[in-house]
Amino acid sequence: ISRVGQQVTGVPAPGxxxxxxxxxxxxxxxxxxxxxxxxxxxxxxxxRLPTVSARAALLAAALHGV
Structure with a gap:
């Protein structure tokens, strides 16, 4: 995931x-x-449209690493 320049951290989320x-x-x-x-x-x-491509890249990197 670091190859797309993003970090993943654990945080509790509601929902x-x-x-x-x-x-x-x-x-x-x-x-x-x-x-x-x-x-x-x-x-x-x-x-927020500017976040779409970055999140798609993050998902692709995560799936590629599986």
Whole structure:
């Protein structure tokens, strides 16, 4: 992942996802590969377009390393 110039750090995140189940079971869990934005599930929900390509590169690098 360092080859795309990004670092991955662990932080707790709110919300509901199946990743809560795997993390609770003690399994290393990654979530949050989507682009930045705000207003989740509201009329003002949006994506910050400049974050899309960087997040796609991060996901590709993670998958390539598997």
């Amino acid at each position: 509901a996802a199946d990743t809560n189940l795997t993390a609770a079971a003690g399994l290393p869990t990654l979530d949050g590969f989507g682009p930045g934005g705000g207003g989740a599930h509201a009329a003002t929900e949006h994506v």
